[in-house]
Amino acid sequence: MKVIAVNGSPRKSWNTATLLNSALEGAASAGASTEIVHLYDLDFKGCTSCFGCKLRGGTSYGKCALRDELTPLLEKIEGADAFFIGSPIYFGNVTGVTRSFMERLLFQYLVYSREDRSLAQKKQVGLIFTMNLSDSMAKERGYDLVFDSTARSFKIIFGSAEIISSTDTLQFEDYSRYVASLFDVAEKKRRREEEFPKDCKRTFDLGVKFASETGSAS
Numbered sequence: 442m443k444v445i446a447v448n449g450s451p452r453k454s455w456n457t458a459t460l461l462n463s464a465l466e467g468a469a470s471a472g473a474s475t476e477i478v479h480l481y482d483l484d485f486k487g488c489t490s491c492f493g494c495k496l497r498g499g500t501s502y503g504k505c506a507l508r509d510e511l512t513p514l515l516e517k518i519e520g521a522d523a524f525f526i527g528s529p530i531y532f533g534n535v536t537g538v539t540r541s542f543m544e545r546l547l548f549q550y551l552v553y554s555r556e557d558r559s560l561a562q563k564k565q566v567g568l569i570f571t572m573n574l575s576d577s578m579a580k581e582r583g584y585d586l587v588f589d590s591t592a593r594s595f596k597i598i599f600g601s602a603e604i605i606s607s608t609d610t611l612q613f614e615d616y617s618r619y620v621a622s623l624f625d626v627a628e629k630k631r632r633r634e635e636e637f638p639k640d641c642k643r644t645f646d647l648g649v650k651f652a653s654e655t656g657s658a659s
């Protein structure tokens with residue numbers, strides 16, 4: 442069984458990537474082969490509304506017709522049993538590249554019909570969001586609605602989507618180097634040491650679950 446992680450953060454070893462790697466470690470511990478792909482390494486655009494994926498009898502029916510550096514990743518996800526997408530929250534939503542990737546991934550499978558809305562094979566999907574705001578502030582700002590609405594699109598296309606949020610993340614190694622008086626640095630460091638490992642454990646466990654359920658189903 443194959444499990445892919447897609448990192449929508451420009452940073453390859455920070456909060457989002459760390460949580461994704463934990464998810465893959467969990468999946469690997471249950472027997473999956475795993476791979477992480479960093480979106481910021483790829484040169485690609487979002488959906489261009491060409492509708493090649495919906496053209497009757499077209500050679501790209503059900504597949505994104507745009508060919509660029511995202512194409513191999515879309516093909517890998519097609520062949521995977523489960524996948525994770527991780528993104529930092531930028532201005533209340535996923536990063537721009539994550540959004541562009543999601544458009545391309547989802548739209549190719551979406552069928553404009555009342556029945557059978559999706560051409561995709563059912564897969565386990567994990568959505569991992571990391572953010573500066575605390576749990577309570579994120580709720581106050583309606584982030585849950587954004588996450589639920591993103592998950593809803595994945596449920597329509599792939600049949601399932603589980604969300605893991607990691608809040609109040611450490612943003613810089615050394616806060617004294619930046620103008621950032623808004624933050625309680627001691628509390629940020631405490632959370633990094635005491636709470637963030639719990640978030641990593643949650644993504645690890647979800648990786649184990651995905652690999653175990655997929656393994657037993659196939």
Ligand SMILES: Cc1cc2nc3c(=O)[nH]c(=O)nc-3n(C[C@H](O)[C@H](O)[C@H](O)COP(=O)(O)O)c2cc1C
Nearest residue numbers: 450455456457529530531532533571572573574610
């Ligand atoms: C351009 C930009 C916009 C951001 N906007 C938000 C935001 O709206 N809400 C929030 O909670 N955090 C925001 N953050 C903080 C990041 O979401 C947070 O530090 C995240 O954990 C970074 O992930 P990374 O360590 O994987 O890069 C923003 C950071 C950047 C660089």
